[in-house]
Amino acid sequence: MSDHFDKILEKIGHENAIIDFDNRQPGGILEQDSTVALDQVDTLKNKICNITSDELNQAVTVAFMAHPREYGSDCKPRDPDCFQIPSTIARELSFATHHGEIV
Numbered sequence: 001m002s003d004h005f006d007k008i009l010e011k012i013g014h015e016n017a018i019i020d021f022d023n024r025q026p027g028g029i030l031e032q033d034s035t036v037a038l039d040q041v042d043t044l045k046n047k048i049c050n051i052t053s054d055e056l057n058q059a060v061t062v063a064f065m066a067h068p069r070e071y072g073s074d075c076k077p078r079d080p081d082c083f084q085i086p087s088t089i090a091r092e093l094s095f096a097t098h099h100g101e102i103v
Contacts, residue, residue: 004021008089061084
């Protein structure tokens with residue numbers, strides 16, 4: 001649930017930041033304990049509500065594998081299956097929200 005948002009938010013303020021959504025671990029306590037999940041939603045909401053305009057407009061690069069081999073696989077820049085596209089923090093937060101990552 002929150003792993004996409006965590007990947008985005010951890011890059012705020014970092015120059016030349018690369019967000020690699022394929023390199024993350026799904027599951028965990030958030031998927032098992034609704035109280036923990038609700039606390040995490042509140043934490044994410046507070047973090048997102050406090051992002052400045054400059055932070056929203058921060059340029060980032062999004063890396064992804066055309067054919068992910070497995071969860072946790074790194075997207076290496078010279079890997080022929082790895083694609084990197086320019087984006088912004090705002091665009092990635094919008095995309096994650098639109099695709100139901102915080103439901």
